[in-house]
Amino acid sequence: MTQIYRCHLELHDSLYFATREIGRLYETEPILHNYALCYALGFIDNPRYQTQVDSENDYRYFCRHQVPQYQAHLTKLNEQNIYVTPARSLTHTAVLNTWKYADNRYHVEMQKTQKNIPSFGRTKEIAPESQFEFFVISANPITFPKWIRLGKWMSKAELSEIQHFNNPQRRENQQFTVPYPLNPLDVMFSHHVIQFDTINMPPVSLIRNVKLEGCCYHMSQDNQTLTLPANMTYHFQP
Amino acid sequence: MPYSLVFNFVPETLIPPDYATGRHLNALFITAVNAVDPELATSLHEQKITKAFTISPLQKIPPSRRDSPPRIPEILQAQHQRPIAPQTPCWWRVSLLDDQLFGRLSQLWLNLNPRQPWHLGAANLHITSILGTPQSTQPWANACSYEDLYETASDSNRRLRFQLATPVAFRQQKYDSALPTPDSLFRSLHNSWKKYSGIELTGFATENIFPSYFNLQTEILDFDFRKKGKASKFIGAVGRIDFRILGDVDSATIKALNTLSNYALYCGIGRKTTMGMGMALAIESRRS
Numbered sequence: 390m391t392q393i394y395r396c397h398l399e400l401h402d403s404l405y406f407a408t409r410e411i412g413r414l415y416e417t418e419p420i421l422h423n424y425a426l427c428y429a430l431g432f433i434d435n436p437r438y439q440t441q442v443d444s445e446n447d448y449r450y451f452c453r454h455q456v457p458q459y460q461a462h463l464t465k466l467n468e469q470n471i472y473v474t475p476a477r478s479l480t481h482t483a484v485l486n487t488w489k490y491a492d493n494r495y496h497v498e499m500q501k502t503q504k505n506i507p508s509f510g511r512t513k514e515i516a517p518e519s520q521f522e523f524f525v526i527s528a529n530p531i532t533f534p535k536w537i538r539l540g541k542w543m544s545k546a547e548l549s550e551i552q553h554f555n556n557p558q559r560r561e562n563q564q565f566t567v568p569y570p571l572n573p574l575d576v577m578f579s580h581h582v583i584q585f586d587t588i589n590m591p592p593v594s595l596i597r598n599v600k601l602e603g604c605c606y607h608m609s610q611d612n613q614t615l616t617l618p619a620n621m622t623y624h625f626q627p
Numbered sequence: 628m629p630y631s632l633v634f635n636f637v638p639e640t641l642i643p644p645d646y647a648t649g650r651h652l653n654a655l656f657i658t659a660v661n662a663v664d665p666e667l668a669t670s671l672h673e674q675k676i677t678k679a680f681t682i683s684p685l686q687k688i689p690p691s692r693r694d695s696p697p698r699i700p701e702i703l704q705a706q707h708q709r710p711i712a713p714q715t716p717c718w719w720r721v722s723l724l725d726d727q728l729f730g731r732l733s734q735l736w737l738n739l740n741p742r743q744p745w746h747l748g749a750a751n752l753h754i755t756s757i758l759g760t761p762q763s764t765q766p767w768a769n770a771c772s773y774e775d776l777y778e779t780a781s782d783s784n785r786r787l788r789f790q791l792a793t794p795v796a797f798r799q800q801k802y803d804s805a806l807p808t809p810d811s812l813f814r815s816l817h818n819s820w821k822k823y824s825g826i827e828l829t830g831f832a833t834e835n836i837f838p839s840y841f842n843l844q845t846e847i848l849d850f851d852f853r854k855k856g857k858a859s860k861f862i863g864a865v866g867r868i869d870f871r872i873l874g875d876v877d878s879a880t881i882k883a884l885n886t887l888s889n890y891a892l893y894c895g896i897g898r899k900t901t902m903g904m905g906m907a908l909a910i911e912s913r914r915s
Contacts, residue, residue: 586758587759
């Protein structure tokens with residue numbers, strides 16, 4: 390039976406990851422990628438969800454190669470029918486920080502440098518108290534952690550599940566609009582995507598205000614109707 | 628389905644004014660298309676008249692306060708006298724008229740993290756977003772199928788208002804005319820509609836259209852083609868012009884003219900719409 394959870398995140402630390410690097414400015418867009426959320430929620434390589442991966446791809450604190458193994462990790466979620474949508478901001482503010490790093494050892498042997506490369510830059514981060522919203526679609530019930538950590542600084546964020554839809558209504562061949570951000574690779578193979586706005590970010594650009602045609606989940610509660618695409622699974626570019 | 632797509636981007640280094648012209652933006656678009664579909668890029672490049680796309684000049688997003696979003700000016704900046712500073716948020720519009728184009732280029736919209744960045748002059752462009760749905764703060768982003776444009780057009784509204792945002796000029800025999808007459812304006816729209824929509828506008832006629840209000844001025848654009856014997860200066864009209872449909876006109880004609888005025892957002896009006904000229908918006912009439 391399909392379960393849909395509508396979740397809220399509130400930041401308790403400032404959140405930083407580089408959506409784009411413009412010269413010395415490293416900018417964080419107020420949108421969380423669904424790949425990142427899967428890791429942050431602890432769905433990857435976790436015996437609790439039966440998503441363990443082969444030992445050569447296992448996910449741990451220290452990774453020797455530092456290369457993301459999205460395909461190896463997320464395919465296991467497909468097998469368990471767990472899907473997380475990207476998160477949009479409900480309210481947010483940004484802060485700009487300037488950073489510089491220097492060698493602060495007491496004794497430094499002076500060596501002539503080849504180039505004068507200053508090591509400073511600015512980061513645009515999402516401020517604490519900013520709020521985000523996303524959905525988790527799963528075949529089995531899920532218990533969420535209260536706190537998760539996100540981004541390059543492992544910033545603390547409070548997770549709350551605000552709505553739980555048990556066995557939502559499924560409709561075939563509908564034309565509908567989804568205001569929430571979606572991962573285009575995960576919907577374009579199962580739906581006809583007609584119109585959208587693109588948000589450019591690695592590793593896969595996201596889309597929002599999406600008009601599409603295909604199967605959808607229809608949920609209504611407290612005079613509010615929510616429509617989400619059905620059959621979303623992680624797809625990867627060949 | 629015609630699309631009007633707004634590309635928001637930030638340049639990493641300074642963009643010289645010479646590179647902010649329609650000619651370079653046109654080249655940038657063709658280069659981008661070439662990256663995903665070389666065959667399509669060649670066919671777009673070789674189209675001579677009524678091309679299947681239009682391109683806007685490069686626009687800076689004006690600085691704004693946090694509580695009020697930036698407002699897009701009614702008349703856009705057709706050319707720049709000064710270089711555009713690094714890290715200035717900018718936008719640029721591309722409209723696609725052919726039904727198939729958007730789908731064929733979907734790889735381009737979704738793979739915006741290319742290994743080779745987009746360039747204007749020496750500047751690397753970082754595309755932050757592409758808008759393709761109606762926005763409250765950006766009147767130039769939209770998409771609507773040809774059937775919907777026709778079905779939703781009014782058959783009773785007799786006042787057609789246009790905002791000419793970049794210079795509009797028309798070819799008349801050997802020379803160019805910058806004055807938007809009802810005939811030249813609606814014929815330009817109708818030619819594009821006939822080529823790309825596949826829907827016949829029965830009753831299209833321009834005899835009963837008369838200008839009722841205009842606040843126009845001329846603007847000179849220099850494309851700097853650097854080719855001998857090729858005119859590089861274009862004179863066009865920018866501003867507001869309203870037309871009224873007068874006399875005994877049947878509803879099919881009124882519907883055809885309303886359809887065409889709504890279509891102006893996508894196809895532009897007159898000459899050099901692939902170089903940034905002829906961007907026009909139909910302003911909704913209060914009394915329809």
